[in-house]
Structure formats: C-alpha cells, structure tokens
Amino acid sequence: MITLEGVTKTYRMGRIEVPALQGIDLHVGRGEFVAIMGASGSGKSTLMNILGCLDVPTTGRYILDDTDVAMLGDDQLARIRNKKIGFVFQSYNLIPRTTALHNVEMPLIYAGEGGRTARAREALGAVGLADRVNHQPTELSGGQQQRAAIARALVTNPAILLADEPTGNLDTSSSLEIMRLLSRLNAEQSRTIVLITHELDIARFASRVVELRDGRIVRDDTNAK
Amino acid sequence: MNLYEALRMAANGLLGNRTRSALTMLGILIGVSAVILLVAVGNGASVQINNQVQSLGANVIYVYPSNARGSGGVSQGFGTGQSLTQADVDALNSKQQDPDVLAAIPIAQSGGQITYGNQNYFAPTTGTTPDFPQVRNYQLAEGSFFSADDVTARHRVVVLGQTVVDNLFGTTDPIGQTIKISRQSFRVIGVFAQKGGTGLGSQDNVVVAPITAVWAYLTGARGKVISQIVASASSAGTVTQAETEITTILLERHQISDPAQADFQLQSQQDILNQATSISTALTLVLGAIAGISLVVGGIGIMNIMLVTVTERTREIGIRKAIGARRRDILMQFLIEAMVLSGLGGALGIAVGALLALEAPKISALATSGFPTPVVSPTSVVLAFCVSVAIGLFFGIYPANRAARLHPIEALRYE
Ligand SMILES: Nc1ncnc2c1ncn2[C@@H]1O[C@H](COP(=O)(O)OP(=O)(O)O)[C@@H](O)[C@H]1O
Ligand SMILES: [Mg+2]
Numbered sequence: 248m249i250t251l252e253g254v255t256k257t258y259r260m261g262r263i264e265v266p267a268l269q270g271i272d273l274h275v276g277r278g279e280f281v282a283i284m285g286a287s288g289s290g291k292s293t294l295m296n297i298l299g300c301l302d303v304p305t306t307g308r309y310i311l312d313d314t315d316v317a318m319l320g321d322d323q324l325a326r327i328r329n330k331k332i333g334f335v336f337q338s339y340n341l342i343p344r345t346t347a348l349h350n351v352e353m354p355l356i357y358a359g360e361g362g363r364t365a366r367a368r369e370a371l372g373a374v375g376l377a378d379r380v381n382h383q384p385t386e387l388s389g390g391q392q393q394r395a396a397i398a399r400a401l402v403t404n405p406a407i408l409l410a411d412e413p414t415g416n417l418d419t420s421s422s423l424e425i426m427r428l429l430s431r432l433n434a435e436q437s438r439t440i441v442l443i444t445h446e447l448d449i450a451r452f453a454s455r456v457v458e459l460r461d462g463r464i465v466r467d468d469t470n471a472k
Numbered sequence: 473m474n475l476y477e478a479l480r481m482a483a484n485g486l487l488g489n490r491t492r493s494a495l496t497m498l499g500i501l502i503g504v505s506a507v508i509l510l511v512a513v514g515n516g517a518s519v520q521i522n523n524q525v526q527s528l529g530a531n532v533i534y535v536y537p538s539n540a541r542g543s544g545g546v547s548q549g550f551g552t553g554q555s556l557t558q559a560d561v562d563a564l565n566s567k568q569q570d571p572d573v574l575a576a577i578p579i580a581q582s583g584g585q586i587t588y589g590n591q592n593y594f595a596p597t598t599g600t601t602p603d604f605p606q607v608r609n610y611q612l613a614e615g616s617f618f619s620a621d622d623v624t625a626r627h628r629v630v631v632l633g634q635t636v637v638d639n640l641f642g643t644t645d646p647i648g649q650t651i652k653i654s655r656q657s658f659r660v661i662g663v664f665a666q667k668g669g670t671g672l673g674s675q676d677n678v679v680v681a682p683i684t685a686v687w688a689y690l691t692g693a694r695g696k697v698i699s700q701i702v703a704s705a706s707s708a709g710t711v712t713q714a715e716t717e718i719t720t721i722l723l724e725r726h727q728i729s730d731p732a733q734a735d736f737q738l739q740s741q742q743d744i745l746n747q748a749t750s751i752s753t754a755l756t757l758v759l760g761a762i763a764g765i766s767l768v769v770g771g772i773g774i775m776n777i778m779l780v781t782v783t784e785r786t787r788e789i790g791i792r793k794a795i796g797a798r799r800r801d802i803l804m805q806f807l808i809e810a811m812v813l814s815g816l817g818g819a820l821g822i823a824v825g826a827l828l829a830l831e832a833p834k835i836s837a838l839a840t841s842g843f844p845t846p847v848v849s850p851t852s853v854v855l856a857f858c859v860s861v862a863i864g865l866f867f868g869i870y871p872a873n874r875a876a877r878l879h880p881i882e883a884l885r886y887e
Binding site (some may be wrong): 271296299301302306319322325328329330336340341342343344353354356357358359387399403 | 474477484486489733787788790791792793794795796798799800801880881884
C-alpha cells in the first residue's frame with residue numbers, strides 16, 4: 248500500500264542545508280493503524296507531508312498504491328491527495344464561514360463527483376454529526392470540528408487517513424472520543440491510518456508504533472493489544 | 473468543479489466580508505455610472521447638434537464665394553469673394569439644367585443696431601427672397617413673409633425671429649410696428665415661429681428683409697453683394713446630384729473649365745452634419761475616457777482587495793490544496809470572486825448611471841441652460857457591463873495567480 252525506500256528530505260535555508268529526513272524505509276500495509284512518534288524536530292511532520300503528497304522527497308522513492316509519487320507534478324499530486332488521502336490536522340482546518348456539510352462536500356467538488364450532498368451527509372452521520380450538518384465551524388466544539396474534519400477526510404473513501412496530532416488541541420475526553428472513532432474506523436472499515444503524536448496514551452490506540460529521531464527510524468514495534 | 477460551485481464559493485468568500493466587498497464594488501459602481509452618464513450626455517449632445525443641423529433646413533446646400541482663382545490657390549475662407557450674383561441665383565432657379573434643385577435663394581448679410589421706441593437690440597439682418605422660409609425651414613407664427621413684389625419694389629418690410637421680438641417688443645404685438653435698422657425704417661409684417669436650439673448660434677435671432685431693400689438701405693457702399701446662395705435639393709437622396717448640377721451651372725456661368733479653379737465652394741447640410749457628428753463623437757469619447765479612468769481606479773481597488781483577501785485566506789488556500797484543489801481550481805475561485813465583484817458593481821453602476829441620466833433633465837437649472845438631454849444607448853450599457861467584468865478578470869488575474877501558486881505546506885503553516 249505505502250512503501251518508502253531511502254527517502255530523504257533536505258530543506259535549504261539560504262546556504263544552510265537542514266536534513267529533516269535521512270533515509271527512511273517504511274512499509275505500511277492495508278488496514279494498518281500506525282502511530283509515528285518522536286521528539287519535536289525529529290521529522291514527523293516532514294514525513295507526514297511526504298506521505299500526504301503535499302511535498303516530494305529530495306531523494307528516494309515513495310510508492311503509493313503502485314504509483315511512484317516522486318515523479319508527479321503539482322496537479323497530479325493534487326489529484327492523488329484528492330482521491331487517495333484524507334487529512335486530519337491538529338488545528339482541524341475546516342474552511343471558515345462554511346457549513347460542516349459544505350466543508351465535507353469540498354473534496355467531492357474538486358473531484359467533480361456526483362451525489363455530493365448525500366455522500367457528505369452519510370460521512371457526517373458516520374462520525375456522529377448528523378444533527379450538525381448546517382453548523383459553521385465556529386458553532387461547533389473542538390471535538391465536533393475534528394469529527395467534521397474526519398468526515399471530510401473520509402468522504403472520498405481514500406486509501407489512507409493521515410492525522411498529524413489530531414488530539415493536540417483537544418481536552419482529554421474529546422481526545423478519547425476522537426481516538427475511539429479512529430480505532431472504530433480502523434477496526435470496522437479497515438481504514439489505513441497513519442497518526443502522528445508525541446503522547447504515549449494516544450499512540451496506544453495504534454497497532455504499530457514507529458519512532459523517529461533526527462530524521463531516522465529508531466524503533467518500529469507492533470503493539471500488543 | 474462546475475460554474476455553480478464556483479459561483480457559490482465566490483459568493484461565500486464575498487459575503488464573508490460584506491463591508492469590504494461593498495466598498496470595493498462601490499469603486500466600480502462609481503466608475504461605471506460615470507461612464508454611462510457621461511456617454512449618455514455625449515450622445516445627448518450628438519442628438520441635440522443633429523437636430524439643430526436638421527433645423528437649418530431640409531436638404532440644404534450652401535454656396536459660398538471663394539478666391540481660389542484670384543489669389544493663386546490661397547483660400548481666404550468662406551464669404552470673402554464677390555463672385556456670386558443674382559443672375560447665378562436665377563440660373564439655379566430655372567430648373568432646366570438642375571431638376572434636383574428645388575429652390576435657391578441669395579443671402580446678403582448686414583449687421584446693425586435695431587431700435588424700436590427706446591429699445592435697442594443687435595441682430596444680423598438677412599436680405600433674401602420669398603423662398604427663404606421654404607429653403608431654410610422656417611414657419612410663420614404671425615403675419616406673412618414678404619412677396620416677390622416686395623423684392624422688386626425694394627419695400628422696407630421685415631420678418632423677425634422670436635428672440636428679436638422678445639428683446640424689442642416685450643408684450644406688444646409687433647405686426648405693423650415700425651423698427652429702425654441702422655436708422656432706416658422697416659415695417660414688421662411677420663414673426664417666425666420659434667425654432668429652438670442654442671448650439672450653432674440661435675436660429676431665432678434673425679431679421680429677414682427683401683434683399684433689394686438690404687442692398688439699397690443697409691449695405692450701402694458695398695453694393696449688391698451676395699455672401700452666399702442657399703439651395704435646397706428636392707429630397708435627401710438627391711443632394712449629391714443637386715450639388716453636381718449646381719457646380720456645373722456655376723462653372724459654366726463663371727467660365728471656369730477646371731473645377732479646381734472654381735471661385736465658389738459648396739457645403740451641404742450633410743457636410744455640416746458630418747463635421748458636427750465627428751465633433752460630438754470626439755466629445756463622447758473624451759467624456760467616456762475620463763470616466764474610464766475612474767473605472768481603472770476601481771479596478772486597481774479590486775486588485776488591492778483581492779491581494780489582501782488572498783493573503784488573509786492563505787490558510788484556507790492551503791486547506792483546499794490539501795484536499796485536492798488544483799491550481800486552476802484556486803485560480804478560478806479567486807478570479808470569479810473578482811469578476812463577481814466587478815460585474816455586480818458594474819450592473820449596479822449601470823442602474824445608477826441610467827437613473828442619473830433619466831433624472832438629469834428634471835433638474836430645472838440644467839433644463840433651462842440648454843444642457844443636452846442624456847441618451848443612454850443600449851450599446852454603452854452592454855459595453856459597460858462587459859468592460860466591468862473584463863476589469864475583474866484583468867485586475868483579478870494577478871492576485872488569483874498568486875493564490876494558485878502558493879505551496880500547500882507553506883500555506884497551511886500560515887497563521
Ligand atoms: N520548511 C522548512 N524549512 C526549513 N527547515 C524545516 C522546514 N520544515 C521543517 N524543517 C526542519 O526539519 C526538521 C524536522 O521538522 P518537522 O518535520 O517539522 O519535525 P516534527 O514535526 O517532528 O517536530 C526540523 O529541524 C525543522 O526545523
Ligand atoms: Mg510537527
């Protein structure tokens with residue numbers, strides 16, 4: 248499903264080169280729930296951006312569903328993000344002044360697909376927001392906004408769900424609620440989930456934990472359930 | 473992404489900041505309404521000039537003396553020579569060689585102080601023949617015009633224009649009264665109906681007398697000078713033939729073989745109309761261009777606001793890109809936003825401009841000053857709308873392109 252081979256990413260800031268990833272080999276199979284851990288600055292977000300096709304590796308190969316992503320241009324990457332990847336961000340990132348329903352419809356609009364409203368309603372129903380479809384982000388709690396974001400990530404039925412510290416802005420009970428939702432999606436719908444977190448409590452929900460340090464994988468454990 | 477979704481997104485974006493959208497639209501609104509109004513005024517002026525030229529008379533051709541032969545090609549302008557004679561006029565009226573000339577009249581001009589009782593007034597006196605009202609398209613309001621006998625007998629009778637009557641007589645009935653022109657007595661036998669118009673010198677500020685009387689009592693030492701001949705063609709379609717016939721007759725009578733050496737010049741009403749039209753078209757263009765500048769300023773306002781919007785919504789752009797928006801989706805979104813702003817501003821501007829144009833004549837100060845009644849042309853409406861949408865496109869493309877080129881990660885990180 249996901250294969251990274253010798254992926255490096257080097258940021259260039261003027262004359263200085265910052266190596267954010269220094270040779271990552273990683274395989275994530277269908278239906279896995281992987282937590283990526285590591286200290287701040289270890290390269291988690293950089294890895295996530297590459298997995299999410301928001302950025303391309305400096306060297307190495309990234310194969311997503313048999314496609315070598317390193318070779319693609321901007322618009323092709325946009326297409327892959329639209330069809331195969333669902334993002335959940337720490338700060339929810341719903342579009343302001345736009346109802347939950349319209350937010351969830353958005354990926355379908357860019358995909359040019361039909362039956363949008365019904366599918367968006369269905370996705371919102373699946374995250375327990377059936378009665379909040381016409382609310383704007385400011386009219387929703389943090390937990391509800393994150394659930395709407397998860398609905399938006401899932402509405403296109405993507406191959407992989409990428410979550411960068413999805414509970415980072417939430418209180419404990421909302422965090423648990425979100426993690427239970429992700430676990431359920433993984434268990435019931437075999438959703439492939441890659442989750443970034445620096446909290447052990449959160450990582451425990453995953454079936455596999457990958458730890459990064461200075462841009463390298465230093466641990467790759469399967470969680471005993 | 474279809475047009476409906478694109479418009480919905482644009483509406484959403486614009487409604488998100490109503491005050492700003494409204495103010496930006498106001499810039500275009502003012503520009504467009506100025507264009508509509510000023511072009512309407514220009515058109516109105518065209519119509520006014522057109523009417524005035526029409527009122528000079530039906531299918532009129534003017535023949536002026538010119539000095540081409542005498543002064544080696546250096547023209548001294550209209551009316552300076554003395555090449556036209558009463559015999560020329562008679563020849564033009566004979567109708568044998570010029571079936572398309574309905575009538576021709578000689579004109580002798582004389583300036584002079586006009587007095588009635590203790591009232592003084594200055595107006596040019598025109599000496600002519602009885603066909604004058606027909607050729608120059610004058611109606612009589614009172615009394616009658618002078619006859620061929622009056623001309624033969626050099627009777628000192630005059631017919632007055634309304635302006636002259638107003639200035640000399642006030643409420644007194646002028647018919648039968650005696651006025652003095654350059655201290656010579658003339659009896660008023662008729663008054664012309666008002667022709668209106670102010671642009672080309674009032675048609676109502678006239679004093680008309682038999683040409684023989686003008687020669688005998690007013691032009692004095694200058695003798696029997698004819699400053700112009702006015703002929704009228706039988707119809708609008710025969711003006712060109714009539715001109716050819718007049719030229720042929722006069723060249724033959726003046727024994728000139730080379731038309732380039734002619735000692736007279738022709739000018740038809742159509743020539744004057746063409747000149748007037750080109751002047752008023754230029755006027756309309758200048759007015760439109762001035763208003764167009766304010767439209768450009770409005771466009772720059774749109775560009776400015778769109779740049780601010782793009783910066784403010786950087787994060788939103790990042791989100792949209794993350795969930796699959798391609799460059800052209802983002803480009804379209806902001807372009808359509810700019811075009812909706814300018815198009816809506818343009819539509820409202822057309823409404824306001826047209827309303828002002830319709831209401832302007834109701835302002836009495838304007839109405840009495842001879843200000844032209846604005847004419848809103850459908851072309852200017854369609855054009856103004858298209859131009860305002862195009863302005864949105866033109867000034868929106870840079871900000872929209874900026875948005876489309878944002879890198880998703882950097883955009884997402886933007887606070
Ligand atoms: N756009 C960038 N330009 C330069 N350096 C960057 C950029 N993004 C990340 N980095 C650097 O790359 C390293 C890894 O960063 P990041 O992937 O954000 O780590 P994490 O998410 O684990 O905190 C850090 O040293 C960071 O400073
Ligand atoms: Mg990070």
